[in-house]
Amino acid sequence: MRNIFLIARREYLEQIRSRAFRMSTIGLPALFALVLAIGAWSSRGAGSHKHFVVVSSNLALAEAARDRLLANKEHKPTVTVVAPITDDLRAELIEAVKDSAVSGIVSIENANGKPVASYTSKSAGDFMTASKLQSVLSDALVEERLSSAGFTPAESNTLLKGVKVESYQVKKDGAIVKSNAAASFWKGYVMAILLSMTTIIYGMNVARSIIQEKTSRIFEVMLAIAKPADMLAGKLIGVGAVGLTQILIWVVAAGALVASPLASAMLTGQFEVHFSLAEAVLFPLYFLLGYLLFSALFAGLAASCETEQELQMYMPLAAGPTWLSFSMIAMIMSDSNSVWAVAASLFPPTAPIVMFLRMASEQPPLWQIALSIGLLAASIWVTLWISAKLYRVGILMYGKRATLPELVRWLRYS
Amino acid sequence: MSVVELAGVNKAYENKIAVADLSLTIEAGQMFGLLGPNGAGKTSSIRMMMGITMPDSGSVRLFDKPFERKSLERVGYLPEERGLYKKMQVLDQLVFFGELHGLSRAEAHTRSVAWAKRMEIDEALGKKTEELSKGMQQKIQFIGSLLHEPGLIVMDEPFSGLDPVNAALVEKTLLELKSEGRAILFSTHRMDQVEKLCDTICLVNHGRSVLSGKVREIKSRYERNHVIVEFEGDAGFLNSAEIAEAKNFSGHAEIRLKPHGDAQKLLHEASAQATIYRFELVEPSLEEIFIQTVGGKSDA
Numbered sequence: 001m002r003n004i005f006l007i008a009r010r011e012y013l014e015q016i017r018s019r020a021f022r023m024s025t026i027g028l029p030a031l032f033a034l035v036l037a038i039g040a041w042s043s044r045g046a047g048s049h050k051h052f053v054v055v056s057s058n059l060a061l062a063e064a065a066r067d068r069l070l071a072n073k074e075h076k077p078t079v080t081v082v083a084p085i086t087d088d089l090r091a092e093l094i095e096a097v098k099d100s101a102v103s104g105i106v107s108i109e110n111a112n113g114k115p116v117a118s119y120t121s122k123s124a125g126d127f128m129t130a131s132k133l134q135s136v137l138s139d140a141l142v143e144e145r146l147s148s149a150g151f152t153p154a155e156s157n158t159l160l161k162g163v164k165v166e167s168y169q170v171k172k173d174g175a176i177v178k179s180n181a182a183a184s185f186w187k188g189y190v191m192a193i194l195l196s197m198t199t200i201i202y203g204m205n206v207a208r209s210i211i212q213e214k215t216s217r218i219f220e221v222m223l224a225i226a227k228p229a230d231m232l233a234g235k236l237i238g239v240g241a242v243g244l245t246q247i248l249i250w251v252v253a254a255g256a257l258v259a260s261p262l263a264s265a266m267l268t269g270q271f272e273v274h275f276s277l278a279e280a281v282l283f284p285l286y287f288l289l290g291y292l293l294f295s296a297l298f299a300g301l302a303a304s305c306e307t308e309q310e311l312q313m314y315m316p317l318a319a320g321p322t323w324l325s326f327s328m329i330a331m332i333m334s335d336s337n338s339v340w341a342v343a344a345s346l347f348p349p350t351a352p353i354v355m356f357l358r359m360a361s362e363q364p365p366l367w368q369i370a371l372s373i374g375l376l377a378a379s380i381w382v383t384l385w386i387s388a389k390l391y392r393v394g395i396l397m398y399g400k401r402a403t404l405p406e407l408v409r410w411l412r413y414s
Numbered sequence: 415m416s417v418v419e420l421a422g423v424n425k426a427y428e429n430k431i432a433v434a435d436l437s438l439t440i441e442a443g444q445m446f447g448l449l450g451p452n453g454a455g456k457t458s459s460i461r462m463m464m465g466i467t468m469p470d471s472g473s474v475r476l477f478d479k480p481f482e483r484k485s486l487e488r489v490g491y492l493p494e495e496r497g498l499y500k501k502m503q504v505l506d507q508l509v510f511f512g513e514l515h516g517l518s519r520a521e522a523h524t525r526s527v528a529w530a531k532r533m534e535i536d537e538a539l540g541k542k543t544e545e546l547s548k549g550m551q552q553k554i555q556f557i558g559s560l561l562h563e564p565g566l567i568v569m570d571e572p573f574s575g576l577d578p579v580n581a582a583l584v585e586k587t588l589l590e591l592k593s594e595g596r597a598i599l600f601s602t603h604r605m606d607q608v609e610k611l612c613d614t615i616c617l618v619n620h621g622r623s624v625l626s627g628k629v630r631e632i633k634s635r636y637e638r639n640h641v642i643v644e645f646e647g648d649a650g651f652l653n654s655a656e657i658a659e660a661k662n663f664s665g666h667a668e669i670r671l672k673p674h675g676d677a678q679k680l681l682h683e684a685s686a687q688a689t690i691y692r693f694e695l696v697e698p699s700l701e702e703i704f705i706q707t708v709g710g711k712s713d714a
Contacts, residue, residue: 003514006510006513006514007514010499010502010510014499014501014502018501213497213499216497216498216499216500217496217497218496218497218498218499219497220466220493220494220496221491221492221493221496221497221498221511221555221558221559222514223464223466224464224465224466224486224489224491224493225486225491225511225514225515226514227483
């Protein structure tokens with residue numbers, strides 16, 4: 001036990017003092033925030049100040065469409081109506097689109113009760129504008145029909161007014177609480193990303209550290225003092241503690257930021273996120289279990305490699321479960337108790353991420369959480385057993401990367 | 415008391431026999447040389463003594479007891495494939511090794527500083543390992559294996575990478591440790607050092623012991639048909655009919671006589687042509703015995 005502690009402490013101190021740790025502790029959240037900020041900032045301005053020309057053979061319909069477009073205060077478009085439209089005028093407008101004098105031509109017709117609409121612009125991929133136009137033109141068409149039936153514009157507006165759906169969640173104790181589906185989704189999403197990122201980063205750190213020790217030939221010195229299993233355990237504990245320290249720093253920093261006057265000015269109350277005690281306990285636990293599973297697997301594989309480049313070959317083993325987990329996100333958020341969602345939250349390689357995505361939507365039954373933790377612990381034990389064997393033989397093999405048959409043979413050695 | 419005892423040890427990897435029926439004994443206060451060409455099975459034998467690998471058959475005893483990991487607390491090991499943590503400070507590294515060997519942190523610190531002074535590298539204690547020369551790193555590894563005052567010291571090629579001054583310092587230290595009653599096993603290709611330092615040797619080839627015993631006894635088994643001559647003047651006597659082979663190093667000649675070659679006749683011829691300062695009839699050197707025994711088939 002003493003050797004495990006000493007090896008873990010050395011590993012922890014070396015990594016904590018490294019420049020890479022400082023950079024990733026500050027850099028990763030900064031990068032994350034920067035990406036989110038750039039995304040939000042760029043989408044806010046997207047589609048602003050466009051010049052649309054609404055063309056139709058029906059002036060009333062064209063004007064209804066114009067009024068609907070101008071009602072969009074966020075994007076402040078300029079709208080010109082050309083009705084009725086002729087072939088010459090249409091040709092002129094297409095030239096104007098070509099010269100970028102006009103952003104696009106919105107054409108709407110309602111001949112014989114068959115509505116036909118189109119949008120012509122220079123951009124082939126402007127699906128966001130086309131999708132917004134769909135709802136605007138549908139409303140304009142209904143308004144024009146209501147107007148023809150004798151309704152005033154005020155009456156039409158009242159009839160067309162949409163409804164906002166409030167969501168409520170029934171808790172396990174029967175209490176009904178107002179929920180914010182978007183906030184729940186983003187909370188689960190961010191936690192799952194954080195979990196997958198730290199698990200893979202620190203799992204790879206263990207692997208990299210083993211390869212560096214193999215390259216520097218320190219292993220044989222260490223093997224005369226400590227058992228391979230103690231060396232592996234010390235390394236896993238040390239690097240895992242570094243990961244937990246980094247997560248703790250992020251959580252404390254995030255807490256301090258949220259409590260600051262700056263955050264209260266930025267958050268308008270629309271995006272409140274609450275963390276339950278279960279989430280606070282299970283997040284570090286799932287990090288540790290996920291990390292131990294991946295790092296144990298990679299420790300064994302790293303011992304069979306000579307360089308980090310060779311290790312890259314095994315990367316899909318780590319990335320695969322993460323891709324699988326995130327590809328299920330829509331299904332999990334819409335029905336977190338479906339058979340596939342439950343199965344993925346119990347399957348050890350995908351369990352940490354999927355369980356957190358499920359928890360964001362609805363608290364899974366306790367037995368499922370307990371079973372997923374139990375299965376993870378059992379798979380860690382099996383992986384560690386295999387990896388310890390690969391590690392014991394692999395660290396003394398220099399000169400070439402082991403082939404798969406060789407790895408199988410190593411498992412048979414005592 | 416026998417500190418190391420290998421009895422009929424065998425070890426094979428895949429289709430290669432690494433060690434075959436190897437037996438040897440090392441006593442306390444003895445300097446033991448494990449010799450052999452590259453790939454002869456030296457490192458495999460040492461790894462079995464250190465519990466890094468297990469013999470397929472045969473027994474390994476340390477300190478008069480069947481091998482157990484606890485015995486390794488009394489062993490200092492400097493392997494051939496050695497390294498240090500490059501980003502760690504030298505003192506931290508030595509303290510870490512000391513603690514792993516069972517010392518308290520304070521004791522490991524005190525001994526590290528004392529040993530650094532003894533090995534003349536105390537100015538490097540605050541530096542990172544990667545900033546040091548290969549020779550300095552070698553001395554740090556040497557210290558790391560001795561901090562816990564082991565009863566058995568196992569050193570695989572301890573002089574590689576050392577300049578003559580530092581090699582002499584390591585030699586002197588090893589002799590001091592021997593005089594303190596420690597058993598020392600070292601493996602090397604440097605026959606001059608074996609001849610100078612070792613009491614007993616075991617020469618292995620293809621995993622088998624082909625020659626073993628006390629250095630003096632082994633050398634005495636060979637005929638005294640080698641002559642060392644130091645001279646000034648005409649080296650023509652080196653073409654004498656009594657000589658089978660001669661190497662001339664500018665006034666220092668090493669000569670092997672023909673079977674039944676007459677040393678007195680050679681001395682007569684030499685003194686007639688040159689001024690002789692030294693004319694010594696000796697046994698073959700260990701290097702010659704080594705080459706003769708392994709048939710000159712070393713892959714080194």
